[in-house]
Amino acid sequence: MGEGFPVRIELKVQWGEMDAFHHVNNATYLRWFESARIAYFEQVAANAHDVSPWVPILARATVDFRRPVTYPDTVTVEASVRKFGTTSFTMQYRLTSQAQGAVAAEGEAVVVLLDPSTSRKMPLPEALKALIAKLEGHARSAQRVHPGEARPTRG
């Protein structure tokens, strides 16, 4: 799948999210990533009428801290599904500090699907993969502007 991030949320940094180092505490990043992950699920679920019920479980989370975030700031958190496994998929996050105009963190999550009727891992439903691919495709095409279009022509 592509390079874009089809889902994006904005969150105001709260003063109380900083710890004694005067930086937003590292645990807050997982909270922020979670908010983007859930926004992603909501976008998929809105069209998932034909997908058999599934429960997403966080199996692995990684945060790469690039630069500290401090109050006041607003962060943009973007999410994208990058890879399908048999019973899981991998989500990528990008966290941008608007005050710094720079990426402050990146992250990854491995999400496993459980069948709610058995509480066991289930293979990714094809219909779900199609919905995700469609969402990701929109992100890709929004970012992959054809050279000819991108170059403004001057008479």
Add this chain to the structure above:
Amino acid sequence: MGEGFPVRIELKVQWGEMDAFHHVNNATYLRWFESARIAYFEQVAANAHDVSPWVPILARATVDFRRPVTYPDTVTVEASVRKFGTTSFTMQYRLTSQAQGAVAAEGEAVVVLLDPSTSRKMPLPEALKALIAKLEGHARSAQRVHPGEARPTRG
């Protein structure tokens, strides 16, 4: 009811609970009080076989901050029900810093009971009041022991 605190928990202060002022952030106190409140409910519920089902709802919470708490420390959080209303009761908290050997905060909660079948306020069941009074009575007698009473006499 009495002056004692029949329920007491101990919690280790975590470094990450401190904010940019190098003190435990004020919001954490509500978390700690909640933990004591739930420990209280558990003690009551353990004997509440004859009490009609009730759901406790926090209607009002107050914290009086006496002195800042910093890491490392362990706090003792005590809870006591001080007053019965018609559909509510008032719980009192005391938070002690073990490192400072001093009360760091006091607090109060007004807890309203909901009837789970109607989601409306319900009068305090007499059986519940009796269980609370008993728990509080134990706390009182445990703290106001007269010398003569403390010595168990054997015939």
Add this chain to the structure above:
Amino acid sequence: MGEGFPVRIELKVQWGEMDAFHHVNNATYLRWFESARIAYFEQVAANAHDVSPWVPILARATVDFRRPVTYPDTVTVEASVRKFGTTSFTMQYRLTSQAQGAVAAEGEAVVVLLDPSTSRKMPLPEALKALIAKLEGHARSAQRVHPGEARPTRG
């Protein structure tokens, strides 16, 4: 002072702020109130060039929970200083759920001023009171505008 709230912030409710009761956890309200309190201080401090240095300390916090907040939602948190004491002032909060179109909580904080050079309570500087009164006055007049008064007349 008036009835209005001169400072207002908006915060997105995050899914992870809900607890096992499927409501935003009560401790989060103190975090939200803190964010409004600090926004208030920032507005005052921006004009406080002539005020002797002061450190605000939270001495007492109260939350009145009116109705539960759930994800997804955005809350508006408003703050106003309602009363001056000798070494403290009282701040009032109002928390509105945009999804419910209703006040979800109200709150109060007693803030004590410390002199940073002595770490002792200090009397409220008159210049600070004037800045607060001015900020509150703007809120009042912004809300109690009579049609005729709103139009500035030029001789």
Add this chain to the structure above:
Amino acid sequence: MGEGFPVRIELKVQWGEMDAFHHVNNATYLRWFESARIAYFEQVAANAHDVSPWVPILARATVDFRRPVTYPDTVTVEASVRKFGTTSFTMQYRLTSQAQGAVAAEGEAVVVLLDPSTSRKMPLPEALKALIAKLEGHARSAQRVHPGEARPTRG
């Protein structure tokens, strides 16, 4: 270095740490790991009189979720430094649920050292590496007891 975990803390799970899925929220794991990391630093720092000043910065954090943790429970969080880099080291965590008698999560952190005078990365001081190796060595020997030594001999 070895397989043992020289530093171990115990933390009570708090009810309010659970989210709407009735499990402890994933962000809490980074808080818990942080508490173990800081306990580790404290043990090293207690003997680090000859080590040039260093500031540890979290560059990367990973959590592998093995099984959900629920209230009530007490978790054991263990930390160990597994690998030295040039300007960083890698810490490993193990989180055990006492109620379940099972590992609930594992984790890893890459910690970079900053020179506080320049705010730039610094090579790991040899004296620091020696202190860590000593701490890790104690853990190893404490866990690799030879059968013959483990059995207390009675005259």
